[in-house]
Amino acid sequence: MSFLDLLKKNLDQIKINQLYRSIPSISAHAKKYISLNGSVYLNLSSNNYLGLADNEHLKKAAIFAIEKFGCSSTASRLVSGNFDIYNKLESTIAQFKHTQKALVLNTGYVANLTLLQSLAKDAVVFSDRLNHASIVDGILLSGAKFHRYAHCDIEMLEKLLKKETSNKIIVTDTIFSMDGDAAPLKEIVKLAKQYEAFVIVDEAHATGIFGEGRGYAYQECVSSDIDCHMGTFSKALGSFGAYIASSELVIDYLINNARGFIFSTALPPAVIAANLASINYVRKNPQLGKNLLSISDNIRQFLKKLGFDVGNSVSQIIPVILKTNDITLKSQKLLLEKGVFVGAIRPPTVPKNTSRLRISLRADLDENDLKLIKDAFVHLGNAL
CATH class of the missing domain: 3.40.640.10 (Type I PLP-dependent aspartate aminotransferase-like (Major domain))
Known part of the structure; x- marks a missing residue:
């Protein structure tokens, strides 16, 4: 087996294990809403926590x-x-x-x-x-x-x-x-x-x-x-x-x-x-972080009431732990249907059997954004 054949074999196994990654084509990256494959989504996957990139x-x-x-x-x-x-x-x-x-x-x-x-x-x-x-x-x-x-x-x-x-x-x-x-x-x-x-x-x-x-x-x-x-x-x-x-x-x-x-x-x-x-x-503007944490607690408590496992989150990062790769990828697609883009995190980034959605909240979310998030996760909860 040649070295390139070995690389292909390893990459094929990554695909079989549902761990394959590709780089998405995204425009308006610093904005709260992004364009992905021609559609617009609320971006809950970046680390632009205070919205300062723009x-x-x-x-x-x-x-x-x-x-x-x-x-x-x-x-x-x-x-x-x-x-x-x-x-x-x-x-x-x-x-x-x-x-x-x-x-x-x-x-x-x-x-x-x-x-x-x-x-x-x-x-x-x-x-x-x-x-x-x-x-x-x-x-x-x-x-x-x-x-x-x-x-x-x-x-x-x-x-x-x-x-x-x-x-x-x-x-x-x-x-x-x-x-x-x-x-x-x-x-x-x-x-x-x-x-x-x-x-x-x-x-x-x-x-x-x-x-x-x-x-x-x-x-x-x-x-x-x-x-x-x-x-x-x-x-x-x-x-x-x-x-x-x-x-x-x-x-x-x-x-x-x-x-x-x-x-x-x-x-x-x-x-x-x-x-x-x-x-x-x-x-x-020292209140920015405090405001973000308040928004985060609101969403975290809502997700708990829906029955989602959010671990021990106390911050603007909220995991929705779904365990398997296939359910995590399916859940990401279901949220996209409702206009919300959330990262699907799988091993080796996280330990085995802890695949999850990683919600990354930001301080400039308004009431309409929060309603969109909540409606999307109600949709996800009903679909799973």
Whole structure:
């Protein structure tokens, strides 16, 4: 069997298992309603949680930066790819997150990968089993010994911490991307103090929403007890890229050791300008996230009454757990019939037998949108 024959065999098996993926052709992507295959749907599948991807303040900032700086940074930050607005953005992030310093990286995936590759190599890492793939890949790339504790299982985490005497790092998402539930940060911080562990949190799906936009750690009043905060601009903040906020020591260490930072061309100036505008917008409108969480609770309670399994969601991400791939794909089509586009999530993105619809709500939904969502899920409940 040739190598290409092997690839075809593997791809055919993916199709048989109903796990085949293709890239949809979508227009008006940043809008609340999108066009897919010639039809218009309410988009409940993006991470544009605050609707800022189409915000006029962000667009004007990006356009101004293009006119002033051009389309590219043209080099890595350590060579000649650094402008004043990069420094201003990092200073603003540090103030926003109440840390000494911050560093901007090109994506959330790169941020986690390079952060853990740099910091974990001389430590034992303790990672929640449902952490994002970029966290797992970063740990693997570091070569560190690591333990994956059962999802949000504090008792298991403590048992594992007791067994190790080396430097310890605990890393967790704060809001989990496929379940919409929250990490027990207060308990994690307590264990970290007891067992002298360094704590890293991924606030990708909490930034801009929880804690007046500062994140779930801030809302839980443990932000100052977290050693390293990672967050993204590509979700609620409506732009692109990621940040790491921490102490001056940690950030300086990363600048000198983080390969994903050192060997990458810096983000385009237009993106940096939009990122800065998005943080300032959220700072001036801290109620946006609270409003979104109120909308989310409304929909979550409605789905529960219909008998759907929404797990332990406490956020704008609501899973409708349907278990099998075929029912999940069928359900996605039934919602499309009612004008609602929801992502169908299957393994390996989620564990086996937990295939689901992932509802991703946004702050600019109005009463008509909410009625459309509810009517669509009544239709789905009656059809299943």
